[in-house]
Amino acid sequence: xxxxxxxxxxxxxxxxxxxxxxxxxxxxxxxxxxxxxxxxxxxxxxxxxxxxxxxxxxxxxxxxxxxxxxxxxxxxxxxxxxxxxxxxxxxxxxxxxxxxxxxxxxxxxxxxxxxxxxxxxxxxxxxxxxxxxxxxxxxxxxxxxxxxxxxxxxxxxxxxxxxxxxxxxxxxxxxxxxxxxxxxxxxxxxxxxxxxxxxxxxxxxxxxxxxxxxxxxxxxxxxxxxxxxxxxxxxxxxxxxxxxxxxxxxxxxxxxxxxxxxxxxxxxxxxxxxxxxxxxxxxxxxxxxxxxxxxxxxxxxxxxxxxxxxxxxxxxxxxxxxxxxxxxxxxxxxxxxxxxxxxxxxxxxxxxxxxxxxxxxxxxxxxxxxxxxxxxxxxxxxxxxxxxxxxxxxxxxxxxxxxxxxxxxxxxxxxxxxxx
Amino acid sequence: xxxxxxxxxxxxxxxxxxxxxxxxxxxxxxxxxxxxxxxxxxxxxxxxxxxxxxxxxxxxxxxxxxxxxxxxxxxxxxxxxxxxxxxxxxxxxxxxxxxxxxxxxxxxxxxxxxxxxxxxxxxxxxxxxxxxxxxxxxxxxxxxxxxxxxxxxxxxxxxxxxxx
Numbered sequence: 001x002x003x004x005x006x007x008x009x010x011x012x013x014x015x016x017x018x019x020x021x022x023x024x025x026x027x028x029x030x031x032x033x034x035x036x037x038x039x040x041x042x043x044x045x046x047x048x049x050x051x052x053x054x055x056x057x058x059x060x061x062x063x064x065x066x067x068x069x070x071x072x073x074x075x076x077x078x079x080x081x082x083x084x085x086x087x088x089x090x091x092x093x094x095x096x097x098x099x100x101x102x103x104x105x106x107x108x109x110x111x112x113x114x115x116x117x118x119x120x121x122x123x124x125x126x127x128x129x130x131x132x133x134x135x136x137x138x139x140x141x142x143x144x145x146x147x148x149x150x151x152x153x154x155x156x157x158x159x160x161x162x163x164x165x166x167x168x169x170x171x172x173x174x175x176x177x178x179x180x181x182x183x184x185x186x187x188x189x190x191x192x193x194x195x196x197x198x199x200x201x202x203x204x205x206x207x208x209x210x211x212x213x214x215x216x217x218x219x220x221x222x223x224x225x226x227x228x229x230x231x232x233x234x235x236x237x238x239x240x241x242x243x244x245x246x247x248x249x250x251x252x253x254x255x256x257x258x259x260x261x262x263x264x265x266x267x268x269x270x271x272x273x274x275x276x277x278x279x280x281x282x283x284x285x286x287x288x289x290x291x292x293x294x295x296x297x298x299x300x301x302x303x304x305x306x307x308x309x310x311x312x313x314x315x316x317x318x319x320x321x322x323x324x325x326x327x328x329x330x331x332x333x334x335x336x337x338x339x340x341x342x343x344x345x346x347x348x349x350x351x352x353x354x355x356x357x358x359x360x361x362x363x364x365x366x367x368x369x370x371x372x373x374x375x376x377x378x379x380x381x382x383x384x385x386x387x388x389x390x391x392x393x394x395x396x397x398x399x400x401x402x403x404x405x406x407x408x409x410x411x412x413x414x415x416x417x418x419x420x
Numbered sequence: 421x422x423x424x425x426x427x428x429x430x431x432x433x434x435x436x437x438x439x440x441x442x443x444x445x446x447x448x449x450x451x452x453x454x455x456x457x458x459x460x461x462x463x464x465x466x467x468x469x470x471x472x473x474x475x476x477x478x479x480x481x482x483x484x485x486x487x488x489x490x491x492x493x494x495x496x497x498x499x500x501x502x503x504x505x506x507x508x509x510x511x512x513x514x515x516x517x518x519x520x521x522x523x524x525x526x527x528x529x530x531x532x533x534x535x536x537x538x539x540x541x542x543x544x545x546x547x548x549x550x551x552x553x554x555x556x557x558x559x560x561x562x563x564x565x566x567x568x569x570x571x572x573x574x575x576x577x578x579x580x581x582x583x584x
Contacts, residue, residue: 017580026557027580039441043484046444051571069442076442124482124506140484140510146571152579154557188429189476193505222476224505278429366438386431386480389438393456 005253007160008227009195012116012135012250023159023257030152032134033112035063035121037103038070039365040141042080044122045087047145056091057151063112063121064088065096067103068365070358101333101359104128104301108212109335111242115230116250118155120147125301125383127218131211132238133230133250135195138219158195158224159259160252161186165202167267172315172417175210176303176381176401178202179217180272182264184282192222194259197252202266203228208237209307216302217383220279271417273379274399277387285404285416293398294376295326296409297390299357300364303381303402304332306339312406313345315417320352322412327354328370330362354409363390372397379414381405421468424461425529428474432486432507435478441485446492446514453489467494470535472527474500477518478507487511497535499524499542499551512558513567519551 004022006014013021016029036044041064048056056062064084072078081098088095100106104125113119115133120126122144129136137155139147147153163182196218203211211228218226228234229251239245270284298304298312309331321327329349331337337359340346346356363370364382371391372378378390378397385397398414407417440452454461471490477500478486487510490498498511499519511518519535521542526549527533533544541548554562564570 013580019580021580026555028577029580040482040484043444047568050568053571074442080442122482124480126482138482138506140482140506140513142484142513142567143509146567149571150574150577152577156555188479189502189504192476192502222479222504366433367441371439384431384433384480386433388456389433393434393437 004257005255007195007252007256007258008197008229008250009135009158009160009225012118013155013157015116016118021157023157025157027155027157028152029118029155031120031147032117033061033063033119034144034147035103035107035123035126036144037068037123038066038077038080038084039068040122040144042083043141044144044148045083047142048148051145051149053145053149056093056148059092061151062093062148063107064093065100065103065106066098067101068361069368070098070360073368099334101336102301102304102361104216105304105332105336108132109241109333111238114238114242115234116248120144120153124219125216127223127226128212128216128301130215130218130225130227131208133228133234135225135227137224156193158193160195160197161191162258162261163196163198163264164200165198165264165266166200167202167265169266169269170418172403173266173269173271174311174401174403175206175213177269177272178264178266179214180274180282180399181269183217183220183280185262186221188220188278188280189222191218194223195225195227196221196223198226198228204231207307208233209305212305213302220383271401271404273404273414274385276385276396276398279383279385279399285414288414289416291398291414292377293325293379293408293413295328295370295372295378296405297328297363297370297378297380297382298402298405299328299330299332299362300382301332302383304330304336306336308381308402309340309345310343312402313348315403315406315420316348316352316410319410321354321409323353324412325409327409328357328363329354330357331359333359366390379405379408421470421532421534422466423527423529423531423533424465424469424471425527426471426473429476429479430473431480432478432483433480435486436483436489441483443485446488449485449489450492453493462493465493465495469495470533471495471498472500472524473498474525475502477503479504482506484510484514487514487516491516499527501525512562515566521549521551523549
């Protein structure tokens with residue numbers, strides 16, 4: 001057999017297995033970390049016990065926190081929180097509880113998913129950790145129960161799609177616009193079971209926040225993972241957060257085999273808006289400008305970071321948000337909240353009329369708060385616009401970048417941020 | 421066995437809305453299945469009915485509540501042209517069998533079909549529609565009685581680091 005080069009995904013699994021592996025192979029691979037939160041965690045814990053689980057594979061490799069329904073918005077939610085806390089205590093797992101923020105942001109900030117590692121999370125947007133060069137994927141609760149017991153899981157080594165991005169973004173256009181454009185091109189199932197490998201000068205020049213936005217939404221194309229091979233930006237991010245951080249080299253071979261190769265040039269990219277009710281329905285903002293909106297949500301694991309709030313604050317300037325719009329701003333984590341607070345963004349948002357909530361999933365969860373009535377329209381920096389995602393199935397959700405969200409919130413209708 | 425036909429990209433928010441995720445009981449979840457998008461499902465679905473979808477069935481959230489809700493409604497089989505990855509694994513783990521059938525689009529809503537598991541086809545009138553076999557590693561889990569049973573029976577699992 002001729003030797004063929006490997007993709008980053010194949011190399012990560014090969015590293016775990018101690019031998020070459022190729023896409024399509026099914027392996028029982030050890031995991032480096034597992035993440036559970038208040039929605040899928042309780043069921044995962046029940047499954048762990050049903051499997052006669054006694055001790056988790058390694059308490060230090062389990063990330064446990066509450067972020068979807070916090071502070072508890074119902075008695076059943078409060079009961080779930082108690083159940084999670086008891087499990088953390090019993091298993092000696094560090095419990096971030098409801099203090100730190102949205103699970104995915106916290107995992108990145110705490111350096112709990114590092115380059116070359118395999119990380120699973122009981123949440124579909126776990127793929128975000130690929131921004132730091134990990135192979136990270138979302139799993140269900142029963143698979144998580146299994147992972148907690150054995151520290152391993154069956155994986156089908158995925159084929160990869162090579163996404164090469166070139167060019168520089170125009171002012172007020174960025175990572176979210178790029179990933180919405182990629183989703184439109186590949187389609188909602190265009191990457192099912194595959195790993196999206198993000199390459200090219202635009203990605204290399206992108207800060208971690210933007211890379212997280214891109215990898216976060218890999219699942220919206222059905223992908224199992226999204227990965228940016230680690231570079232100096234990655235290493236700098238983690239070196240400041242992890243003691244004894246090891247800078248590993250990890251990139252695809254030149255002759256790696258890809259299922260598909262796609263090139264994108266962002267030079268002339270317009271701000272993108274995904275219209276109801278699918279993520280792959282992106283339009284240039286020019287084509288939907290003027291659409292009436294009732295609520296604007298700036299936040300989520302996709303776009304609740306300091307850089308996102310900074311972009312929104314820049315667009316806002318000294319203006320006020322329209323009285324016809326409810327503006328909800330939620331930083332993705334305590335760290336991002338504090339940075340934004342110190343930079344003055346939070347004060348500016350409050351002055352302008354926004355509700356600023358403590359770090360959590362917020363309206364994106366579709367069950368906690370910020371729900372929509374029938375006929376209402378939300379413009380959101382989150383990741384999904386499925387029918388009913390943010391409340392009534394007769395409401396509509398549009399997805400966009402923080403810049404577009406802020407510009408639109410000023411005028412009460414979808415607005416091109418370049419013209420504000 | 422009545423068919424409940426759905427289109428492409430049926431997401432897990434449609435199968436079970438986010439506001440019901442504190443519920444874990446399959447029957448209780450079933451009473452909210454497709455709430456707001458197809459309300460008659462929770463009222464009229466009967467034990468043994470079959471859900472048929474288009475492409476990318478079960479996309480979106482990793483919530484296992486979605487296959488649990490369908491299971492609680494008495495569904496045993498979901499037939500679709502393709503499935504979202506997490507939903508596919510979750511379905512198997514909760515005892516639902518997801519069958520990938522390229523011709524699923526030909527099966528109309530309300531029709532009667534029967535699934536011939538051993539023979540590997542779906543009987544719809546005179547037609548026999550074939551479905552793809554479940555991957556071997558997942559078939560082993562199904563044969564064990566599900567992932568819980570597969571996991572309960574073991575103290576350790578055969579890692580890829582060790583020769584198999």
